[in-house]
Amino acid sequence: MSIVNHWIDGKIYESKSGRTAPVYDPALGIESKRVALANKTEIDAAIAAAKNAFRPWADTSLAKRQQIVFAFRELLNSRKNELAEIITSEHGKVLSDALGEITRGQEVVEFAVGIPHLMKGFYTENASSGVDVYSTRQPLGVVGIISPFNFPAMVPMWFFPIAIAAGNTVVIKPSEKDPSASIWIAKLWKEAGLPDGVFNVLNGDKESVDGLLDSPDVSSISFVGSTPIAKYIYEKASQSGKRVQALGGAKNHMLVLPDADLDLVADSAINAGFGSAGERCMAISVVVAVEPVADKLIPKITERMDKLVTGDGRRSCDMGPLVTKEHRDKVASYIDIAQKDGAKVVVDGRNVKPNGEANGFWLGPTLIDNVPTTSKVYQEEIFGPVLSIVRVKSYEEGVKLINSGAFGNGTAIFTNDGGAARRFQYEIEVGMVGINVPIPVPVAYYSFGGWKQSLFGDTKAHGVEGVHFFTKGKAITSRWLDPSHGGINLGFPQN
Numbered sequence: 001m002s003i004v005n006h007w008i009d010g011k012i013y014e015s016k017s018g019r020t021a022p023v024y025d026p027a028l029g030i031e032s033k034r035v036a037l038a039n040k041t042e043i044d045a046a047i048a049a050a051k052n053a054f055r056p057w058a059d060t061s062l063a064k065r066q067q068i069v070f071a072f073r074e075l076l077n078s079r080k081n082e083l084a085e086i087i088t089s090e091h092g093k094v095l096s097d098a099l100g101e102i103t104r105g106q107e108v109v110e111f112a113v114g115i116p117h118l119m120k121g122f123y124t125e126n127a128s129s130g131v132d133v134y135s136t137r138q139p140l141g142v143v144g145i146i147s148p149f150n151f152p153a154m155v156p157m158w159f160f161p162i163a164i165a166a167g168n169t170v171v172i173k174p175s176e177k178d179p180s181a182s183i184w185i186a187k188l189w190k191e192a193g194l195p196d197g198v199f200n201v202l203n204g205d206k207e208s209v210d211g212l213l214d215s216p217d218v219s220s221i222s223f224v225g226s227t228p229i230a231k232y233i234y235e236k237a238s239q240s241g242k243r244v245q246a247l248g249g250a251k252n253h254m255l256v257l258p259d260a261d262l263d264l265v266a267d268s269a270i271n272a273g274f275g276s277a278g279e280r281c282m283a284i285s286v287v288v289a290v291e292p293v294a295d296k297l298i299p300k301i302t303e304r305m306d307k308l309v310t311g312d313g314r315r316s317c318d319m320g321p322l323v324t325k326e327h328r329d330k331v332a333s334y335i336d337i338a339q340k341d342g343a344k345v346v347v348d349g350r351n352v353k354p355n356g357e358a359n360g361f362w363l364g365p366t367l368i369d370n371v372p373t374t375s376k377v378y379q380e381e382i383f384g385p386v387l388s389i390v391r392v393k394s395y396e397e398g399v400k401l402i403n404s405g406a407f408g409n410g411t412a413i414f415t416n417d418g419g420a421a422r423r424f425q426y427e428i429e430v431g432m433v434g435i436n437v438p439i440p441v442p443v444a445y446y447s448f449g450g451w452k453q454s455l456f457g458d459t460k461a462h463g464v465e466g467v468h469f470f471t472k473g474k475a476i477t478s479r480w481l482d483p484s485h486g487g488i489n490l491g492f493p494q495n
Helices: 040-059 062-091 095-113 154-165 180-192 206-214 227-239 262-278 293-305 325-340 395-403 418-427 463-469
Strands: 006-008 011-013 020-025 030-036 123-128 131-139 142-146 169-173 199-201 218-224 243-247 252-256 284-290 344-347 366-369 386-392 410-414 432-435 471-479
Touching: 006 040, 006 180, 011 040, 020 062, 040 131, 040 142, 040 169, 040 199, 040 206, 062 095, 062 154, 062 180, 095 154, 095 262, 142 154, 142 206, 154 169, 154 180, 154 218, 154 463, 169 206, 180 199, 206 218, 206 227, 218 227, 227 243, 252 262, 252 395, 262 284, 262 293, 262 386, 262 410, 284 293, 284 395, 293 344, 293 366, 293 386, 325 344, 325 366, 325 386, 386 395, 395 418, 410 418, 418 432, 463 471
Parallel strands: 142 169, 142 218, 169 199, 218 243, 252 284, 252 410, 284 386, 366 386, 410 432
Antiparallel strands: 006 011, 006 199, 020 030, 123 131, 131 471, 344 366
């Protein structure tokens, strides 16, 4: 059985740790390969490669760095189908969803191509007599990225295009559940002309994570995952003086007012609840229906659910399996909890007949009505294709319910009342808000991140905040007593 090894200093680095973990094909329900789990020697080697590459890369001109990022973008665009197939084979999401993930990640690559504009400082001439003051932004050094399983391409691309374009070097620790996408990306960077050591892939488990958190040579940590792990990473990395952006979990609500277009709401609930089998932090997991909306909306949702095909993502299907059997069983257990807590299971995904092998990690779309807010089904992040309906009597009750939650990642309101929408976007205590948009993931030149237990650290992903996270500002106060002359050169300056 093949081993997914590390990528260190521009080449495959074969692990000698003797430790591996299984990588599954979720649609087949079989172990397809194994991934190496790094030991201390391998952790140190990855960080050392990035450290040695940092100074030459930081000294490379912005123009040259920009050209390499653009070359990476062109290669990615021409060969993204290859990457989508890798993602589907290890994560399970359907090919169209995998391609969509890559496209959203590519937006950040394209944003990073324009980074020279965002690396500009300010200049004040004659701030004091004969004194000029100006500012610059410079890279941090070695940056660590710890990536989740649900978006093995898009989430890393929230971070490393900006980090690399700004002059940093990268050590990425992908999820051990689907590590091959990061190795493929590393090879693409090399083909694009990125110098060896600038982008390194360190496979592993908690030992690799702690190695990045503890190393004095790693300047920052970027993480996306569950809230308990995000909190652990934030606290541990902060204690060692690192910058941290740790994006945690979510419990996203969709507030539906009586004047909303219920066909649009039903379509949006399906798309946001069951895309990527619900394994995404921006999934809508709770529909908050203002009475009398629910009784009209539920038949529209179930009608659409009846047409969904769950199966192998390489076939003609709408939704794939869950990533592992353990995760599938954990998500399915919430359906039992809902029944015990008095909720009504309208559509039970445990009964799904998949278009795929019998051993796949299947759980079909599930709809549960009248979910008590005291139930774990409402309170906890399920991270699967389970959509809950909570009924409220008014807009005010719905907003109070959403704001009382521990998470503040994403939310949406569906209404045709502009005043209600404007009021909602002001009053809601959530970091990303959609108005008649169910998954309000901002475009790359804005920044991604939530509030409360959904974000640890004060810097969000990508956009201007991402550029500032991966750079440090420097202010210079300058006085020159004698002018200098650089000679004559009538040509344009080159790289």
